Amino acid sequence: xxxxxxxxxxxxxxxxxxxxxxxxxxxxxxxxxxxxxxxxxxxxxxxxxxxxxxxxxxxxxxxxxxxxxxxxxxxxxxxxxxxxxxxxxxxxxxxxxxxxxxxxxxxxxxxxx
Amino acid sequence: xxxxxxxxxxxxxxxxxxxxxxxxxxxxxxxxxxxxxxxxxxxxxxxxxxxxxxxxxxxxxxxxxxxxxxxxxxxxxxxxxxxxxxxxxxxxxxxxxxxxxxxxxxxxxxxxx
Numbered sequence: 001x002x003x004x005x006x007x008x009x010x011x012x013x014x015x016x017x018x019x020x021x022x023x024x025x026x027x028x029x030x031x032x033x034x035x036x037x038x039x040x041x042x043x044x045x046x047x048x049x050x051x052x053x054x055x056x057x058x059x060x061x062x063x064x065x066x067x068x069x070x071x072x073x074x075x076x077x078x079x080x081x082x083x084x085x086x087x088x089x090x091x092x093x094x095x096x097x098x099x100x101x102x103x104x105x106x107x108x109x110x111x112x113x
Numbered sequence: 114x115x116x117x118x119x120x121x122x123x124x125x126x127x128x129x130x131x132x133x134x135x136x137x138x139x140x141x142x143x144x145x146x147x148x149x150x151x152x153x154x155x156x157x158x159x160x161x162x163x164x165x166x167x168x169x170x171x172x173x174x175x176x177x178x179x180x181x182x183x184x185x186x187x188x189x190x191x192x193x194x195x196x197x198x199x200x201x202x203x204x205x206x207x208x209x210x211x212x213x214x215x216x217x218x219x220x221x222x223x224x225x226x
C-alpha cells in the first residue's frame with residue numbers, strides 16, 4: 001500500500017534559518033504529492049503540490065521538488081519566520097480515484113525569534 | 114472565501130453517550146472525507162463519500178461509528194456509544210474533483226471521559 005514517511009519533530013530553528021523537512025513515499029503508481037500546513041486550532045491547509053516527476057511546487061517561500069528516483073518530496077525554505085511555526089504534513093494521492101490522501105505523521109516546526 | 118464548516122468545535126461527553134459531529138461541505142464539492150487526528154496515530158481516514166454515496170468506510174470501527182450524508186449540504190459522523198479512546202480531533206475535508214486539493218474544516222475536538 002501507499003505510505004509517507006517524514007522526519008520526526010519537533011524541529012526548532014532560529015528566525016531566518018534555512019529549513020528542510022524530509023519526506024519520502026511509497027506508492028504503487030504515479031502519485032501526486034502535497035505539503036499541507038496546520039496552524040494551532042485549525043484544519044490543514046494546502047501549502048504546495050506537484051503532480052509529476054521533476055515538478056517543483058512553491059508557495060509563500062516554501063518549495064519542494066518531486067523526485068521520482070529517490071521517491072522524495074522534501075520541503076525547503078531559505079529563511080523561516082516565527083509565523084511559519086506550525087505542523088507540516090507530507091501527503092500523496094494515488095490518483096485515478098478519489099481515495100483521499102495518505103498523510104505522513106506530521107512535523108512540528110518551532111521558529112524562535 | 115468558501116470553507117468547510119464543522120460543528121461543534123469542541124465536545125466533552127461521558128463514556129456511553131452518543132456523539133454527532135456535523136460537516137457542511139463547500140458548495141459543489143462532490144467528495145467528503147472524515148479523518149481522525151491523534152498524537153499517536155496522526156491522521157487516519159475513517160470514511161468518505163462521493164456524490165453522497167459512501168465509497169469506503171474501512172477505516173471506521175463499524176460497531177460504534179456511522180457516517181451519513183443525508184443531503185449535499187450535510188455530512189454527519191456519529192459515535193454510539195462513545196469511549197475514552199475515541200477522544201481525538203475529527204476533521205471533515207472536501208474535494209471538488211479527483212486529484213484536486215482537499216479543503217479541511219477546523220475540526221471537532223472530542224473528549225470522552
